[in-house]
Amino acid sequence: MNFSPFFLSAELGLITTIVLFVMVIPMVYGIHFFSGKWAPIWKALASLPLILPPTVLGYYLLIALRPDGWVAQLTGLELAFSFEGLVVGSALYSLPFMLTPILTAIENLPDSYEEAAFTLGKNRWQTYTRVLLPCVKPSLLAASVLTFAHTIGEFGVILMIGGNIPDETRVASIAIYHEVEALHYATADRYALILLGFSLVVLLGVYGKRLN
Amino acid sequence: MFLKTFLICIVCVFIAISCEKKPTIRVALAASLLPPMEEIAQRFEAETGHQVDLIPAASGVLSTQILSGAPYDIFLSANKIYPDALRQAQKGIEAPKLLIRGKLAFWSADPIEPETIPSFLQTHKGRIAIADTSLAPYGVASVHYLRTQGLLDTLRGQLVFGENISQTNLMIASDAVTVGFSASSALFHPSLKDHGHWQVIEGQVVPQWALLLTATSSSKSFWTYLFSPQAKKVFEKFGYVEENDRMSG
Numbered sequence: 001m002n003f004s005p006f007f008l009s010a011e012l013g014l015i016t017t018i019v020l021f022v023m024v025i026p027m028v029y030g031i032h033f034f035s036g037k038w039a040p041i042w043k044a045l046a047s048l049p050l051i052l053p054p055t056v057l058g059y060y061l062l063i064a065l066r067p068d069g070w071v072a073q074l075t076g077l078e079l080a081f082s083f084e085g086l087v088v089g090s091a092l093y094s095l096p097f098m099l100t101p102i103l104t105a106i107e108n109l110p111d112s113y114e115e116a117a118f119t120l121g122k123n124r125w126q127t128y129t130r131v132l133l134p135c136v137k138p139s140l141l142a143a144s145v146l147t148f149a150h151t152i153g154e155f156g157v158i159l160m161i162g163g164n165i166p167d168e169t170r171v172a173s174i175a176i177y178h179e180v181e182a183l184h185y186a187t188a189d190r191y192a193l194i195l196l197g198f199s200l201v202v203l204l205g206v207y208g209k210r211l212n
Numbered sequence: 213m214f215l216k217t218f219l220i221c222i223v224c225v226f227i228a229i230s231c232e233k234k235p236t237i238r239v240a241l242a243a244s245l246l247p248p249m250e251e252i253a254q255r256f257e258a259e260t261g262h263q264v265d266l267i268p269a270a271s272g273v274l275s276t277q278i279l280s281g282a283p284y285d286i287f288l289s290a291n292k293i294y295p296d297a298l299r300q301a302q303k304g305i306e307a308p309k310l311l312i313r314g315k316l317a318f319w320s321a322d323p324i325e326p327e328t329i330p331s332f333l334q335t336h337k338g339r340i341a342i343a344d345t346s347l348a349p350y351g352v353a354s355v356h357y358l359r360t361q362g363l364l365d366t367l368r369g370q371l372v373f374g375e376n377i378s379q380t381n382l383m384i385a386s387d388a389v390t391v392g393f394s395a396s397s398a399l400f401h402p403s404l405k406d407h408g409h410w411q412v413i414e415g416q417v418v419p420q421w422a423l424l425l426t427a428t429s430s431s432k433s434f435w436t437y438l439f440s441p442q443a444k445k446v447f448e449k450f451g452y453v454e455e456n457d458r459m460s461g
Contacts (some may be wrong), residue, residue, distance in 0.1 A: 059276065062276065062277065062280045063280070066280035066281050067280075067281040068281070069280075078281075080280055080281060080282070081277070081281070081282050081283055159269065159273070160273065160276075160277070163267065163277050163282050163283075163284075164267045164268075164269060165238065165265065165267065165283070166265050178268065180378065180382060181243045181246060181268040181269075181378045182246050182247075182250065182266075182268065183246070183247065183378070183381060183385075183398070183401045183402075183403045183404060184403065185385060185403050186403070
């Protein structure tokens with residue numbers, strides 16, 4: 001029994017959640033305050049990763065990230081078949097799960113919160129970070145949990161751009177698939193049980209923690 | 213506090229994992245070859261100290277990944293179109309080489325005499341699991357067998373298709389079907405051999421192809437080992453044959 005897939009999954013889930021959180025906070029700010037009538041377009045674009053089947057999304061990511069692909073030519077980074085590549089793929093794949101709950105929560109706050117902050121001389125960024133975001137803390141938490149869980153359960157994208165390489169891109173979901181392919185059904189069952197147990201503990205921990 | 217300890221543990225383990233990394237031979241292979249290849253890889257590791265990683269997936273997925281620069285050293289496929297296509301795309305050191313031949317296997321939940329398989333199928337009412345018939349060679353062999361027995365038209369509506377042979381094996385292992393066709397390698401696998409009843413169907417062979425992708429000394433040594441008498445012995449143990457009647461293959 002090799003536990004490295006679980007550590008890889010936990011690490012991937014954690015890093016992806018942090019990266020997406022940091023990315024999405026300014027994105028929501030931009031969409032909420034500056035997009036005006038263009039807002040539906042941004043929202044629609046951000047939901048697109050949900051449309052393509054994961055393996056298909058993975059295929060196009062592979063084309064983009066491969067050594068002679070446009071990402072490598074633009075940045076010089078070879079991301080396909082590496083852990084870093086998985087983070088990029090997961091961030092794109094899980095983007096709607098981070099963005100949508102936060103944006104929806106911000107939009108549902110009464111306008112009077114913003115108006116009051118503006119009247120008191122706060123600018124948009126101050127209003128956003130000091131008034132609006134603190135009001136939607138539960139949604140921030142929910143979005144992070146969804147992103148983490150979605151990344152842990154991710155399969156098609158990772159199989160395509162990661163290539164099932166032990167200790168590097170063989171995360172827990174891929175390891176389960178690998179054991180089934182190898183006809184090691186008992187090991188696959190154990191892996192699946194550990195993955196579910198681990199995820200349950202993490203989710204309970206997060207949901208059980210009371211927000212101040 | 214707990215979270216911090218947990219994070220530190222994750223980081224430590226990850227560092228430990230990255231440090232012990234030594235040059236490994238990565239073999240991308242069709243799922244049907246996994247049972248014998250696991251044993252061959254283990255023997256090679258014991259003999260040489262090299263590490264062999266086996267990476268099973270659908271041949272089409274593996275080919276796409278190899279074309280995109282996947283770090284695989286050797287590619288094994290039961291369908292020659294994939295190694296041929298890779299070779300044409302300037303991947304691979306030499307032309308694809310015939311590794312070994314696999315056989316088609318018949319599985320049933322109830323015991324059946326080998327010679328009565330056709331008549332049993334004639335009256336069988338339930339689903340029959342086979343591998344995909346457009347891409348998976350064992351699926352092609354299964355359909356070829358049914359056609360030569362004159363059963364294909366009768367049974368066409370009862371066939372259920374696994375994307376590859378391991379999905380077909382999964383249908384068999386989970387008793388989702390009572391009859392199925394698979395690779396003979398399944399007969400010798402601990403998870404499947406004692407499950408229901410297996411027979412090898414003679415006359416249906418599936419050639420397995422190997423393509424060398426990198427010319428490093430470690431990948432070359434495993435390549436040589438793959439074609440050695442020791443490896444042949446393991447393949448034979450899993451129901452593969454080196455030579456077959458000259459009509460096929």
